Amino acid sequence: MLKAPSRLAAALLVACAGLGSARAADVTHLRVADSFPSGHYLSRLLLKPWMDEVTKRTNGAIVFDYFPGQQLGKAADMLALTQNGVADIGYVAPAYVSDKMPTSEVAMLPGSFANSCEGTRAYWKVARDGLVAKQDYAPNRIRLLIAVALPPYQILTAKTPVTKLEDLKGLKLRSTGGAQDLTLRTLGAVPVRMAAPDTYESLSRGTLDGVVFPLDSVVSYNVEKLVKHSTEKANFSSFIVAYSISDNAWKKLTPEVQKIMQEAGDATVKSACAAVDQQDAEIKKKLQDAGVAFEPLTPAFSAQLTDLLKNVANEWATGLDGRGKQGTAVLKEFREALGAPAN
Numbered sequence: 001m002l003k004a005p006s007r008l009a010a011a012l013l014v015a016c017a018g019l020g021s022a023r024a025a026d027v028t029h030l031r032v033a034d035s036f037p038s039g040h041y042l043s044r045l046l047l048k049p050w051m052d053e054v055t056k057r058t059n060g061a062i063v064f065d066y067f068p069g070q071q072l073g074k075a076a077d078m079l080a081l082t083q084n085g086v087a088d089i090g091y092v093a094p095a096y097v098s099d100k101m102p103t104s105e106v107a108m109l110p111g112s113f114a115n116s117c118e119g120t121r122a123y124w125k126v127a128r129d130g131l132v133a134k135q136d137y138a139p140n141r142i143r144l145l146i147a148v149a150l151p152p153y154q155i156l157t158a159k160t161p162v163t164k165l166e167d168l169k170g171l172k173l174r175s176t177g178g179a180q181d182l183t184l185r186t187l188g189a190v191p192v193r194m195a196a197p198d199t200y201e202s203l204s205r206g207t208l209d210g211v212v213f214p215l216d217s218v219v220s221y222n223v224e225k226l227v228k229h230s231t232e233k234a235n236f237s238s239f240i241v242a243y244s245i246s247d248n249a250w251k252k253l254t255p256e257v258q259k260i261m262q263e264a265g266d267a268t269v270k271s272a273c274a275a276v277d278q279q280d281a282e283i284k285k286k287l288q289d290a291g292v293a294f295e296p297l298t299p300a301f302s303a304q305l306t307d308l309l310k311n312v313a314n315e316w317a318t319g320l321d322g323r324g325k326q327g328t329a330v331l332k333e334f335r336e337a338l339g340a341p342a343n
Contacts, residue, residue: 108180
């Protein structure tokens with residue numbers, strides 16, 4: 001028979017065990033999936049700070065189980081994986097599913113903005129509260145949580161430098177699809193659509209002559225080992241990196257948690273785009289050290305590009321209008337958002 005102190009100790013142990021179980025039962029695990037290799041700068045600057053902030057502000061009630069490097073599926077399949085519940089939150093890059101999220105390409109048109117934060121602020125507005133939210137996100141049963149627009153893309157080639165328009169003729173360049181395909185065809189190049197993780201092998205085999213990439217991605221995917229030349233201070237498009245949650249997963253969260261996720265998203269998006277802009281110069285130095293030669297645009301070449309690409313946005317918008325997607329209205333809304341003052 002237990003003595004009184006022993007009985008008390010046993011009771012306390014049982015009570016503590018019960019409390020621990022209750023707390024464990026209150027913890028919600030959310031599966032997060034993307035295609036980025038472990039340690040990729042975008043997961044480090046965008047995704048991880050957001051997850052950490054949400055977990056902190058919910059006192060550990062929300063925990064994220066993160067699956068990088070295409071562990072749950074290919075980049076092009078992330079929308080379907082998120083919709084079907086394989087992942088609760090997925091890296092849904094609109095460019096990889098441009099047939100299902102066509103209006104998001106407004107932020108990927110050439111010459112739209114000069115840096116990441118300009119593009120990010122504008123896309124954040126139209127994709128959270130504007131026409132892009134209504135036409136791309138709502139019909140696909142997902143909700144945008146965090147996003148960043150990458151700095152303007154450059155053309156990097158393995159053999160021949162791009163210093164004049166003729167250098168682009170027939171050049172096979174990796175494309176994200178959609179608006180970037182239109183841009184490259186306008187320049188006379190041949191767009192080859194593929195996800196970023198596949199570019200290294202394609203370059204090494206000669207399937208590609210080069211890539212249209214932000215400088216950070218060149219290093220992240222080890223492409224600096226294969227390319228030798230890059231344009232400088234051009235703007236051949238951009239890319240939207242976006243993580244979205246399925247409507248089903250979102251509806252299971254309490255209003256308090258939903259609010260925390262939205263507020264954490266607002267703060268993280270601002271810090272992430274600033275960090276992306278800051279490291280462009282550092283990456284350029286790394287590429288130069290690796291032997292990549294940067295070729296600034298001559299005034300004549302720059303004028304040619306401006307003349308050729310000025311109608312890409314209007315052609316893109318007109319094409320969407322014909323599909324009933326309000327392309328002209330989306331383009332107008334995005335341009336207005338670009339001109340809006342930063343908060």
